[in-house]
Amino acid sequence: MIKQSRPKTINWGIIGLGNIAHKFASDLLTINGANLYAVASRSQTKSNDFGSKYKANKAYNSYEALAKDPNIDAVYIATPHALHKANTLLCLEHGIAVLCEKPFAMHTGEVDEMINKAKEKNVLLMEALWTYFLPHYQFVLSKLKDKTYGEILKLEADFGFYRAFDDSSRLFNKSLGGGSLLDIGIYPIFTALSTLNNPETIEANATIFDNGADSSCQMHFKYKNGAVAHLKSTLLEDTPTEAIFYCERGTIKINTRFHAPSTVTIFADKKEENFKFPNQVNGYKYEAIHFNNLIREGKTESDIMTFNFSKQLIKTLDNVRKLIKLEYN
Template identity: 75%
Template sequence: MTKQSQHKTINWGIIGLGNIANKFAQDLLTIEDAQLYAVASRSQEKADAFASTYHANKAYNSYEALVKDSNIDAVYIATPHALHKENTLLCLEHGIAVLCEKPFAMNAEEVNTMIAKAREKNVLLMEALWTYFLPHYQYVLQELKNETFGRVLKLEADFGFYRKFDESTRLFKKSLGGGSLLDIGIYPIFAALSSLGIPKDIKADATFFENGADSSCNIVFNYDNGTTANLKSTLLEDTPTEATFYCEKGTIKINSGFFMPTTVTLISDNKEETIDFNYKTIGYNYETLHFNNLLREGKVESDVMTFEFSKKLIKLLDDVRSNIKLEY
């Protein structure tokens, strides 16, 4: 009998207790047959406070202590990018399923190591790119697949917000994978990959902070069929943060905050229709529900966020980094 089938409720652990972990924990409270069982931080005080807020049973002051808790079925890893590989391998070695925040790791080599370990241990591993599981995004992918408005001619997708440069914070710290590309540029790139596939060539240019982390990145993907994707990430200004698919017979626009719960506008024959998906949560529950189902079914890989997709995504990020000469 597998560990996850021994009890109905899936016991979650969280490693890394920053902003995104709070959002994940908040939505976990909305899911039946799952609970936040344990959390871990390098600070006991921070772990205790987080556990109290989200009703976790245990609060650990080390990741090593958490993975030794045999009651934990799955761990959500929400540490800085540069730690994803190390933290994932730690959990997999202890036979614990892992939902690891995007980007999966710093480069393709690290991702391949993580996937190999998951296969070796026969333990579920998935990249937590929540957008893929959101109903509005799945709706758009289906519309594009059906060619409701014909073939996509051009995609424009951006993600930008302004933050004052502060090298002491994770967002700007190059050694932790800080900068616009890995943190937010992954979303426009994801939009292109999930809808259009692998481009035939990539052109990219970037601006940089004084410490070498990228402050903005402009990317163009060109496809064999003539389709183009114009993608942008920036920490220098607030941008619309939309994804717009210009098709032969109309336009599909994922409105502001395209990567998170939002609305979709369909434009055709001078008519506009905006679809509201009536979200009631932050949106992290959708990927978690999917992961819980995989765990209960004894699966070791997602059929949505597949290993192959994660490999393609990190390779695109690596290729863009090569284009803009960004090294970590």
């Protein structure tokens, strides 16, 4: 469980005011010692409306204006994937701690540039992969780390939902990182890396929309110890969106929407146990509390979502893209 340290109020800014920013801002209101100080959109009207809804002190019509505000301690970046690097560098240059929504950036080169800038400026930077901090996921990680049910033999993780193709939507826009892999395939891959580490070999195949964005991706990771991970992302159909760990002496199943606040079922010793994790928020609260604590402690890197793990994650995504011949504009 992520615990909150004694509060010194952290003034937050949010850049990019889409759906995920609404969820993050809503959660931020529930955190002691956190204040939504400023928001920024390219549209002043949108910024004003968002800021009013979540009680922000300031509403800007440019990201640059927000980054220049000396009262901001931390910025949450929720713009499209292709803008993550530029937005992150902008804030780091002004000495502001950055929590950047996943995927960190479009490819390894961009992620390296962001991390190098954070180190140069000695400023906190973290990829916002919220699943890592959710109580149910931390619970499962503890069971797997302790080998309560032995070694993992096989992981199955999927993430899929149906959306009618819309060439004007960010979700399908390849130049913005749209498609199934970066948007939702990152979650099954994250699950494999955070529990089984780097695979020895990767196999992957994909289906592609007419505009070149991937509509689905199937991935098979194989490990030196014989373990395997079967992973899937798709925008063509609704799938269970579960993560199932088949271990030597039992099976741990994270139920539907495994990447979000969820429940866990464990099958072992001919018994079934169900675990619930009370949650009154969207789930972004936990990564924000962790980030607040890092700022208060003067840290420049998370000990959970480390730079090395973010590099490992983007490198794996790059390797999958090469296998399915997917290039971003």
